[in-house]
Every structure is written in C-alpha cells, then in structure tokens.
Amino acid sequence: MNAIEIRDLSKSYGSITALDKLSLSVESNTVHGFLGPNGAGKTTTIKILMGLLRPNGGSVAILGRDALKGDPTVRSKVGYMPELPRFPSHLTGEELLDIYGRMYGLSQQRRREQIPELLEKVGLEARGKDKIGGYSKGMQQRFGIAQALLGDPQLLILDEPSLGLDPGGMVEVREMIRTIAQNDATVFMSSHLLHEAQQVCSRITIINHGRSLVTGTLEEIASQLQEPPTIRVEVESPTDKVTKAVRALSFAKDVSVADSRLDVTVDTQEDVRGEISRAVAKAGGTVLSTEVLGRSLEDTYLKLLRRSGR
Amino acid sequence: MDPSWWDGFSAMVRYEMLWNLRKKKFLGMLVLAIALVSLSLFLPFLLAGLTGQEPEPNPDYALSSVAGVGGLGFFLFGLVTVINSVSSEFEQGTITPLLSKPISRTTVFLGKLTGAFLTLVATYTVLMAYQVVGGILVHGPQNNLHLTPLFLLGMVVSTLVWVAIVLTLGSVSKNTTLTALATVGIFMGLGIVGGIFAMFTGEAWVLTYLPGGGASGFIAQDDGCPLAPSMVGPHILSVVSTGTDSVASNLVQYVSNPAAEVTFCTSGFEGPPKLLYEQPMSLVLLQSVAIAFTYILVFCLIAWFALKRAEVKG
Numbered sequence: 001m002n003a004i005e006i007r008d009l010s011k012s013y014g015s016i017t018a019l020d021k022l023s024l025s026v027e028s029n030t031v032h033g034f035l036g037p038n039g040a041g042k043t044t045t046i047k048i049l050m051g052l053l054r055p056n057g058g059s060v061a062i063l064g065r066d067a068l069k070g071d072p073t074v075r076s077k078v079g080y081m082p083e084l085p086r087f088p089s090h091l092t093g094e095e096l097l098d099i100y101g102r103m104y105g106l107s108q109q110r111r112r113e114q115i116p117e118l119l120e121k122v123g124l125e126a127r128g129k130d131k132i133g134g135y136s137k138g139m140q141q142r143f144g145i146a147q148a149l150l151g152d153p154q155l156l157i158l159d160e161p162s163l164g165l166d167p168g169g170m171v172e173v174r175e176m177i178r179t180i181a182q183n184d185a186t187v188f189m190s191s192h193l194l195h196e197a198q199q200v201c202s203r204i205t206i207i208n209h210g211r212s213l214v215t216g217t218l219e220e221i222a223s224q225l226q227e228p229p230t231i232r233v234e235v236e237s238p239t240d241k242v243t244k245a246v247r248a249l250s251f252a253k254d255v256s257v258a259d260s261r262l263d264v265t266v267d268t269q270e271d272v273r274g275e276i277s278r279a280v281a282k283a284g285g286t287v288l289s290t291e292v293l294g295r296s297l298e299d300t301y302l303k304l305l306r307r308s309g310r
Numbered sequence: 311m312d313p314s315w316w317d318g319f320s321a322m323v324r325y326e327m328l329w330n331l332r333k334k335k336f337l338g339m340l341v342l343a344i345a346l347v348s349l350s351l352f353l354p355f356l357l358a359g360l361t362g363q364e365p366e367p368n369p370d371y372a373l374s375s376v377a378g379v380g381g382l383g384f385f386l387f388g389l390v391t392v393i394n395s396v397s398s399e400f401e402q403g404t405i406t407p408l409l410s411k412p413i414s415r416t417t418v419f420l421g422k423l424t425g426a427f428l429t430l431v432a433t434y435t436v437l438m439a440y441q442v443v444g445g446i447l448v449h450g451p452q453n454n455l456h457l458t459p460l461f462l463l464g465m466v467v468s469t470l471v472w473v474a475i476v477l478t479l480g481s482v483s484k485n486t487t488l489t490a491l492a493t494v495g496i497f498m499g500l501g502i503v504g505g506i507f508a509m510f511t512g513e514a515w516v517l518t519y520l521p522g523g524g525a526s527g528f529i530a531q532d533d534g535c536p537l538a539p540s541m542v543g544p545h546i547l548s549v550v551s552t553g554t555d556s557v558a559s560n561l562v563q564y565v566s567n568p569a570a571e572v573t574f575c576t577s578g579f580e581g582p583p584k585l586l587y588e589q590p591m592s593l594v595l596l597q598s599v600a601i602a603f604t605y606i607l608v609f610c611l612i613a614w615f616a617l618k619r620a621e622v623k624g
Binding site: 013051054070082084087097103147161 | 313324332403548
C-alpha cells in the first residue's frame with residue numbers, strides 16, 4: 001500500500017490553474033521529496049492532502065483511505081508541518097502540544113511522556129512553559145516539527161521543513177527526518193533546497209505548472225532524461241595526444257577542452273570513467289579527477305524545468 | 311484507534327477558553343464591568359453623602375439592573391469574546407495547524423461556540439457574585455436571589471446573539487477589522503436607525519424582532535400612558551423591554567409577576583403619549599427568548615457553514 005496515492009488532481013484559483021491532473025504515488029517507508037519552483041503547486045497539493053483546500057477534481061488516498069470524503073480521522077496517523085507555521089501566541093508550547101495531543105486521542109499518560117521528549121528533540125525543552133508568542137521564527141519552525149511528530153504518525157508531511165532555520169538547525173532537521181524514516185514511517189516533504197532533498201530523500205517528484213514532471217530515485221530520474229552524460233576529466237597539462245586518444249574512444253560523441261579540463265559527452269548510460277582514465281594514461285597524461293556532469297539533482301532539476309517551459 | 315469525538319471537542323473547548331481568558335481586551339472589558347458595578351453600588355451613597363441626605367437601601371438592587379452589563383455590555387462582551395475566534399485564526403495562519411488535526415470543522419466550530427458560552431458563564435458569574443454580595447453588603451438583604459441563576463442564563467443568551475453575529479461575520483469575511491467594524495455598524499445602526507424609525511412611525515413593535523434593546527413598555531398600576539414612560543413611579547411599576555437584550559430582566563419580571571400586562575405607548579415626541587398596544591408579560595418574555603434563540607441558531611448555522619466551506623489559502 002502506498003502512503004499517498006494522488007490521481008488526476010486538479011485545482012484552480014479563478015482562471016489560474018494550480019494543479020493540472022497531478023498524479024503521484026508515495027511509497028510507504030520512504031522519504032519522498034516534492035520539488036518544484038515557486039508556484040509549481042507543491043503547497044496546494046499538500047493543503048489538499050490535509051483537507052485545507054478542496055480540489056476541483058481527482059482523487060487522494062492517504063494510508064489507504066479516501067482523504068477527500070471529509071472524514072477527519074484520516075489525519076489521525078498523519079503529522080503535518082505547514083510552511084512557516086504559526087501557532088496561537090497566548091498558549092505555552094506545552095499547553096498547545098497537550099491540546100493537539102488530545103485531538104490525536106493520546107492518553108494523559110502518553111502526553112506526559114511524549115511532550116517533554118518532543119520538546120527536547122527539537123531543542124525547546126527549556127522553553128516549553130513559555131508562551132509561543134515569545135518564540136522566534138526559528139523556534140516556531142522547530143515547534144512545528146514537534147507538533148507534527150505528536151502521536152508517532154505513520155506519515156509525516158513537511159512543507160519546507162528547513163525554512164527559517166539556521167544552518168545548524170537544518171542539519172538537525174535532516175538528521176531527524178532520517179531517524180523518522182528508519183522507524184517505519186513515511187516522510188513526504190516539499191523543499192526548495194535541492195541539496196537537502198538530495199541528502200535525505202530516497203525518491204523525488206519534480207512538479208511544475210501543477211503537473212508532475214518525473215518521479216523516481218535520483219538515478220532513475222537522470223536516466224529518464226535520456227540525455228548523454230558528460231564526463232569531466234581533469235588532466236595535468238593535457239596534450240593533443242591525450243585529446244586524440246579520448247576522441248578515439250568508441251563511446252565518445254564529443255570532446256571539448258578548456259584549460260586542464262576535458263568534457264567528454266558519451267552515448268552510453270554506463271559508467272565509462274575508468275576507460276577514459278586508462279586512455280588518458282596510455283597517451284601519457286595524468287588524470288587528476290573525473291566527474292559525471294548532468295547527474296546532480298540541480299542539473300536534472302534545471303533540465304526538467306527547461307523542458308516543461310520555464 | 312481513531313481519536314474519539316469527545317477528545318477533539320474537549321481539546322477544542324480548552325484551546326478556545328484559554329485564548330478567551332488571556333485576551334487583554336477581554337480582561338480589560340471585565341475590569342471595566344467590575345468598575346461599573348462598583349460605581350452603581352457606591353455612587354448613590356457618595357451622592358447622598360455629598361448632598362447630606364440619607365441613602366435609601368435598595369432591596370432589589372442585585373436583580374433590578376445588570377449594572378455592569380446592559381445592552382452595550384452584552385454587545386461588547388459578545389464582541390471581545392469571539393472577535394479573534396475565527397477571523398484572527400485565518401489572518402494569523404494559526405488555523406492551518408488547527409484544521410490539519412484529526413477533528414472535523416464542525417467540532418472546531420462547536421468547540422469555539424462552547425468555549426465562548428463557558429467564558430461568558432464564568433465572566434457573568436463573577437460579575438453577578440460581585441453584584442449580589444455588594445448589594446447585600448451595601449443595600450442589605452436582597453429580594454429574589456433565588457432567581458440569580460435564571461438571570462445569569464438570560465444574560466448569557468442575550469450575549470450569545472451578538473456572539474453568533476460576530477462569529478458569522480468573522481467566518482464569512484475572515485478579517486478581524488472588517489468583522490469589528492461591521493458588528494459595531496450593526497449595533498449602532500439598529501440602535502440609532504431603529505430607534506428613530508420607531509419614534510417617528512410609532513411602529514415600535516419592529517424593534518422587538520431586531521437584535522438589541524427592543525421596544526420599551528411598562529407595567530402600570532392603571533390604564534393609559536404616562537407622560538414620562540421611562541420613569542418608574544406611582545403610575546409605573548416597572549419598565550419592560552422586548553428585545554433580545556432583555557431576556558434576563560424579562561425572565562425575572564415574569565417569574566415575579568406572571569399575570570402582568572405590558573403597555574406600549576408612543577414616545578410622546580409629537581404630543582402626549584398614546585396607547586399603541588398591550589401584551590401579557592408571558593408573550594413579551596416568549597418573544598424575546600424565541601427571537602434571541604432564532605438569531606443564535608440562524609447566525610450560528612451561517613457561521614458553521616462558512617467555516618466548513620472555507621479554504622485555507624495563503
């Protein structure tokens with residue numbers, strides 16, 4: 001069973017189409033990144049999942065249950081952190097977690113145990129008795145993560161979890177997400193930080209203009225692009241002989257030279273860095289480093305967006 | 311196991327009550343009401359002291375007036391109790407985490423309404439207790455104290471009319487400033503325009519069906535209209551109002567004097583007051599209660615529907 005199953009989801013705001021028959025599956029026990037430029041439809045999709053927006057069409061199932069029927073108990077095993085979350089300023093962190101915990105049906109005993117644990121996990125253990133109105137934006141972001149973890153959700157939906165956090169906080173959040181994923185939970189997170197998604201996500205969906213462009217692991221996505229990879233070879237003082245040797249390789253489609261770098265476009269998806277290195281060495285050159293270009297998430301992401309019309 | 315309805319509802323009531331009781335404007339309103347009750351208690355004695363006259367104890371003080379909370383008080387308490395309940399949640403974005411929890415929007419609405427009800431019951435209990443104890447201490451033994459709970463309930467019902475109106479405006483507009491301005495506009499519009507309309511047309515009965523003070527009549531010792539209908543004296547036993555603000559006083563009036571007839575006269579603005587119509591006290595009470603509950607029900611239904619259909623954008 002997939003944790004999230006979205007089929008042909010559509011949403012318009014007047015004449016603006018936010019989601020255009022978006023389909024998406026999030027496998028259970030994965031960390032699934034949801035990437036796209038501003039206005040791509042990420043937050044709209046997440047808000048529909050959480051029952052905050054009504055779609056114009058399509059279907060949404062969360063943990064096997066129809067999420068569009070208006071049954072709030074669908075959300076009983078789901079933790080959600082909104083983008084830049086805001087909480088009632090007059091309540092203390094502990095009070096609000098206690099109230100939210102009751103809404104999840106947690107017993108008093110469980111709330112007493114879990115609330116201090118969660119506050120400690122997000123580094124707010126010393127501020128639990130303070131009113132949330134006195135929290136900084138970063139602290140509210142951390143609190144947002146704590147309240148999303150109440151009741152040990154099976155599915156955690158995070159909308160830009162690192163937004164507003166300092167670099168240390170970002171690292172902690174990524175560690176937290178990895179730990180959650182190890183405990184048989186599914187994480188579905190939107191992010192504009194590509195390196196963050198690359199570091200923590202096992203699968204990725206990229207959307208633009210409300211449509212899913214691609215879903216899969218990073219490698220799958222790169223191979224789906226079916227563009228010949230380029231291998232950058234750093235050679236110590238490359239000679240014409242070295243260049244000719246590389247050009248002579250059967251898989252080499254094009255070789256461009258700039259300073260000490262040789263960018264070799266190849267017509268195979270296989271890893272041929274070893275063969276190139278051997279050819280360079282045979283021609284008397286010394287390989288300093290090799291790197292496959294066009295396989296970073298950033299490159300893939302930008303190529304996909306260009307293809308989709310941005 | 312899914313959480314029970316009661317879990318969500320009780321959590322929502324707590325959420326709302328903590329918010330209400332910690333609002334500065336609510337606490338300010340409570341302090342103001344206590345100050346007004348204090349003034350009503352002690353001012354007659356101060357004035358008597360200044361003029362050298364012996365003050366007259368009033369055995370009906372505790373329930374003869376809602377010293378701190380009249381029509382304006384009901385309106386203001388209704389406004390400050392729920393002004394932030396819905397519109398502020400949308401404006402500040404706190405509605406997003408709230409509505410993502412496993413509770414229905416109906417439960418959220420009922421929790422907010424119950425929170426407002428309990429807040430008002432608690433507030434009016436404090437005020438009534440102060441008024442009753444103060445009345446006993448200052449004026450001596452008080453009449454009809456057994457009717458205090460009924461009086462309290464009536465005050466809450468009157469305030470709930472305004473609560474329902476504010477909740478409706480807040481749920482529809484999702485804008486606190488607009489809600490406050492519209493509510494004040496309705497209150498003033500009904501008070502001023504309705505009053506002028508009734509005065510010049512003689513159709514005071516219209517006010518009976520509007521939220522607010524209603525039409526003024528009186529229970530008199532004999533037939534006919536007095537020259538000064540607002541003054542209680544040998545001719546007039548007590549003044550009675552028909553509007554939704556008068557549920558508490560009408561309840562007490564009816565229990566004290568169930569067979570009374572209420573006389574409604576013209577204002578006397580254009581010549582001597584003339585008899586308009588007469589109604590039994592039971593009908594006056596029934597009308598004020600029924601109209602108050604109708605407003606509460608209708609506006610709450612609109613507010614609930616607006617919240618249920620609201621989309622959380624932004």
